Amino acid sequence: MELTPASDFSPRALSTLFARSFEGYFVTIPDAPVLFDARVRTEHISLADSRIARVDGEPVGLVLMARRGRVSRVAGMGIVPSHRNRKLGASMLLPLLEEARARGDTRMVLEVIEQNAPAVKLYVRLGFQRERRLVGFVGTPSPEPAALEEVEPLACARLLPDNLPWQMAPSTVAGLALPARAFRLGPAVAVLGDVSAPTLALRAIAVEPEARGKGFGRRLLRALAAAWPGKPIAAGAIVPEGLCDRFFLGAGFSHPTLSQLELVHRFTP
Incomplete structure (x- = not known):
C-alpha cells in the first residue's frame, strides 16, 4: 500500500472515493461534490495533508486531515468494502500521526461512532484516549x-x-x-x-x-x-x-x- 496526497485528485474523484469508503457505514455519505467541498471549507480540511491509500495503483481508501493552529483532526477515514479487514487502517493513520508530531502539533483529535467497536479499538491501540462522549x-x-x-x-x-x-x-x-x-x-x-x-x-x-x-x-x-x-x-x-x-x-x-x-x-x- 502507498499513500499519496489527496490534493492530487479532483473534487469529483474525492467525493466519489469518500462515499465509496463509507459504503455500509452507520450513516450514509452521499457522493455529492458540493457537500464535499463545503466540508473541506468549513472544517479546514487540508487536502495537501490528507492522504489517498492505493493498492496496486488503485485508490482503496482515504484519510481526511483537518488543521487549525497546532491541532490536527481526522475528519474522516474510510476504506472501500473490497479492501476492508486487511489491517490497512493503522498503516494509513500512523504516518499522519508522525507527520503531525514532526511539524509541532500538540495533539490530534477525532470523533468515532461509539457503536463502531472495531474503529474505537483501532484508535485506542494507536494511542488515542477518550476525551468525552458526544450525543445528538x-x-x-x-x-x-x-x-x-x-x-x-x-x-x-x-x-x-x-x-x-x-x-x-x-x-x-x-x-x-x-x-x-x-x-x-x-x-x-x-x-x-x-x-x-x-x-x-x-x-x-x-x-x-x-x-x-x-x-x-x-x-x-x-x-x-x-x-x-x-x-x-x-x-x-x-x-x-x-x-x-x-x-x-x-x-x-x-x-x-x-x-x-x-x-x-x-x-x-
Whole structure:
C-alpha cells in the first residue's frame, strides 16, 4: 500500500472515493461534490495533508486531515468494502500521526461512532484516549410563530463557548455558507443546514450571556418549527454529553440511537 496526497485528485474523484469508503457505514455519505467541498471549507480540511491509500495503483481508501493552529483532526477515514479487514487502517493513520508530531502539533483529535467497536479499538491501540462522549438530539417542538430575522452564521459563532468539538466550534460555524442559514429571535441565534431537507439540521444554537436561562432558546426552536411546519429538528451527535441535555430534553427532544466518542492523541514535546 502507498499513500499519496489527496490534493492530487479532483473534487469529483474525492467525493466519489469518500462515499465509496463509507459504503455500509452507520450513516450514509452521499457522493455529492458540493457537500464535499463545503466540508473541506468549513472544517479546514487540508487536502495537501490528507492522504489517498492505493493498492496496486488503485485508490482503496482515504484519510481526511483537518488543521487549525497546532491541532490536527481526522475528519474522516474510510476504506472501500473490497479492501476492508486487511489491517490497512493503522498503516494509513500512523504516518499522519508522525507527520503531525514532526511539524509541532500538540495533539490530534477525532470523533468515532461509539457503536463502531472495531474503529474505537483501532484508535485506542494507536494511542488515542477518550476525551468525552458526544450525543445528538431530535424532536418536533410545538410551533409558535414569530418574526425571525435572518443573520449571518457569524452572529451565532460569536456566542459559542470555547473548547467545543471541531464540528460545532466557533471557527466551523462562522465558516458555514449557503445553503446553511442563520436566524435570530431576540437574544437567541440558531444556524440550520439546508432548510429544504426533510429534517432541519441544527448546526448550532446560542443565546446572549445575559439572557440565558430565560427560555429564549426554546422559543427560537418553536419559531423554527412554525416556519417549517412538520419538519423535525435534529442536532447531530457532536454535542458534549451534559452540555445541552437540560435544554433539549426539557424541550421534548430525545437522543437518537447513535452517539460518538471524541478521542485525542497528545504529542509529548
